Amino acid sequence: MIQFLRAQKEDLPYIERIIQEAYKPMKKILSRPPGALDNTAQKLSHALESDRLYAIYEKQDLIGTFSLALTDRKTVKLFHFAIKPQFQNQGLGSWVVKEVIKNMQQIIPTAIGIEIEIYSKIPSLLRFYKKFGFTQIGEKHIRGEKILILGKFF
Helix, strand or coil: CEEEEECCHHHHHHHHHHHHHHHHHHHHCCCCCCHHHHCCHHHHHHHHHCCCEEEEEECCEEEEEEEEEECCCCEEEEEEEEECHHHCCCCHHHHHHHHHHHHHHHHCCCCCEEEEEEECCCHHHHHHHHCCCCEEEEEEEECCEEEEEEEEEC
């Protein structure tokens, strides 16, 4: 059984490792390491203290993570989304995105939609989020990389 729960302080080292493992392959594609690799346990603790860091469990095993933050546009930004590599390509990421979308109004009642930022150099990410109704709503450039901003509104 897969479930996501608010992360606990003792989860932080495991969450940091999951993010490092999941984002490391992107270093070969991008002109610089992905920003997610800068997420140390100390930085993640800020998200934890704000009650917006989640741990994804399969039975008793912590296998993934994500964070949610309400923006000033009343959308929720989904970030720190990572699944342990050995659990990827099994539908778990899809399950998480569906569950977050389905439960968003309960998690953050004032939200009118969800946003996520992805690297334009990784088209599989764009295909993944389009399956759930996300569309491109903007773009920006960060440290030489083009970032697509995707949104899904309720």
